[in-house]
Amino acid sequence: MIYSHIVRGVRHSFADLRTLLACASPLRSGDELAGVAAASAQERAIAQMTLAELPLSAFVEEPLVPYESDAVTRLIFDTHHVTQSQAAFAPFASLTVGEFRDWLLSDNATGDQLSALAGALMPEMAAAVSKLMRAQDLIYVARKISVVTRFRTTVGLSGRLATRLQPNHPTDDPLGIAASMLDGLLLGSGDAVIGINPVSDNVSTVTTLLRLIDHVRVRYAIPTQNCVLAHITTQMQAMEQGAPLDLLFQSIAGTEGANTSFGINLPLLEDAHAMARELKRGGLDGETGAENIFYFETGQGSALSANAHHGVDQQTLEARAYAVARHFKPMLVNTVVGFIGPEYLYDGKQILRAGLEDHFCGKLLGLPMGCDICYTNHAEADGDDMDALLTMLGAAGVNYIMGVPGADDVMLGYQSTSFHDALYLRRLLGLRPAPEFERWLEGDDFHRLQHAGQPAALLPGGGRRG
Template sequence: MALKTSVAGQTWSFADLRTLLAKASPERSGDHLAEIAATSALERVAAQHCLADMPLKVFAGLELMPEVDDWVSDLIARQLDEVAFRRISSLTVGELREHLLAAEPEELERLTYALTPEMVAAVSKLMRNQDLIAIAARRKVVKKFRSTIGLPGRLSARNQPNDPTDDSFGIAASLVDGLVMGSGDAVLGVNPATDSVEDYTRVCRILDDVRSRYEIATQTCCLGHVTTAIEAIEAGAPVDLVFQSIAGSAKANRSFGVSLEILHEAEEAAKGLKRGTIGADCFYFETGQGTELSAEAHHGVDQQTMECRTYAIARAFDCLLVNTVVGFIGPEYLFDGRQIIRAGLEDHFCGKLMGLPMGVDVCYTNHAEADQNDMDVLLTLLAAAGVNFVITVPGADDIMLNYQSLSHHDLAYARETMGLKPAPEFLDWMMRQGMMDETGMLTPAPQALADAIDGVEKLLEAS
């Protein structure tokens, strides 16, 4: 089915939906690398015009990858709520944009399963950054385990105490560094340097020992492979959240060693532990634009649409956290600060519209054309957009994964500047430690810091 439009006195034709979506995408290096991007700004505008005029009911009837047998596509088809979709099926993609901009929070929530990931990707391609921010800010997604994530007026953070050798004291010391700055209400989460069941279990125990000793109102996670988590749970490890990186095609997920069946097995195992105190949302998913291209599994689909397809997997589970590691894969996929900022806002908007508790790892690699000023901009825009959580590390420099993220001080800046608080349960804990006041602002607490460091040292010596 050829898709046509006229722009600037010229008729433009696009072979299929896959081609149209790729040509309509805001520019990014990954689509150029895949040789599917618009070849000029004029072609991009023409594709966006054509996409804007496309009726959703026609859109819903077109196969994105008709030649591929893909379980992600099958899942997407099963998730569509036909009754809810009929309410908006007469709209074009452009009219959907106007509808979303005028929609109240309740309407945005009703649309969650009325839209396919491809529709969500399509409408985002027509939006300015301020549109992505304004709509996402009205779409609240609240989840619970030991703390409540996603409430209005809150900004949570993952405290990421990575260590290049998974050294126990290195992890614990970094953990305390973040806690005293108010980071950790989303999760205390370590990327392990190895993926053995033994190391996975040791990291889980370090995190859980610190959490339980100080009665911290949060959850922990060792970000090993989901099959490692299953084995560790069977061996008695204290696992709160199970983690997995996922992607938007079956082939890309095979490269991660995961399937729907494995993910369901992991969720069942984690829920069986019943470690949540106020909720049972026990999955943590990570995503990122460019994943499918790097795995040679994108099937000619642009990276942002593939990213949205990934969210269909995440929303099939009870997840507390989902985040895009927006600049982590490198400049081959998102070249500079401008592309990273745009992608971060897109991912957050699309995930929220699809009903996910969306966070963002505001980050870049050292060979990208980006710097910490770009990350300041993205953090501030995401805080305005109501992002559920961000990720912070000491000094914004992850010495294990070798990339630049946000510092714990950046989190304090965002909360103080925009009047945002941590999760309520974590705020109560911080206040009891004398490290935060009732407004969520940090207080001078040198004795609390000294006591925490001394306590961690004794804890590790005893274990």
């Protein structure tokens, strides 16, 4: 279907819905690389005006990626067409994208109403309305929404900010990892998860690292959860061999082809999810096993890098990845916003905009959104850009951020946020850690950790007892 808008007597047309969305998207290098970006600022403004007049129902009628050939599209449409989702969406079906934006910004759109609507919204609708919003709009609406998840800690409560303690090491050395863990824990980091990116994606390494985190957790009674960010099939093998796995990790994307490039599909995620549920780890207040057990990572540009973008802009595809995440009720979702590089988000301005968009869209779709506020060293960005995004996301109610020693990941080779950045944001905005973790920080077990001595004391069988 052709979409058009008349400006000063001249009709401007867009060939189909995906072209309209791409042209309406704020400028980013990845869309230019894909050849889908607006040719000029004028075309972008006209596309946004056209999009503002489009009814939300148009997204139900025109898939951006063919239903017959894409599993993510089928998941999106099949979820939307269930009776409960249709009933929740019905009052909004006649609204235009512009009217939906106005409603989101109004006092009528309360946090409870937004939470009730989340499961009925298609990701493309969230992406579309974000393209019409200023930075302050994205912050203001996301701030209304609380998405709370639980494992051993409760993440996402209003007035709280959690962190992922990321103790990566360039050789997976347990002592080096223990040193980073000790540093982070003593600075109040780790209530969302202690998550390690392993250098070696093999069962032995994954099992060793999971046991290391679990040993420290049990020894010092730390309310947190572990995760080793290996491929999901490696984690499944580790579970089969008795590894103490808490959260399942996997990178996901917004098209079937991009997920295939990651070596995954929806049935595989279902199998891994069922296997992890059988471990019955986590849970609060006497529960046997936690429901929220996935940790997903996403990032704008992944479908383009896999040549599986179908001519759709990268921000819309990012929102489609959230449909995959939403299906599994994850504990944590992390947009690794500047990690893929300047080919997709060129500079600090584009990274900042993308981070706010991702957080807004994820929250609007009912996801527990965190953000790796980061950039690679060849991007036109610096620490000041990250400070701005960090502060804006704190104001927007982000569930958690990264805690990396010195903000410089020595294994992955990129710049993120530090343990001290989390302390800054908590103090600036009056935010507190997850409640269970906060109580631990005030108790005897934390004091034992303070007196543990050298990092070797954290290793199984090593060092002086606390």
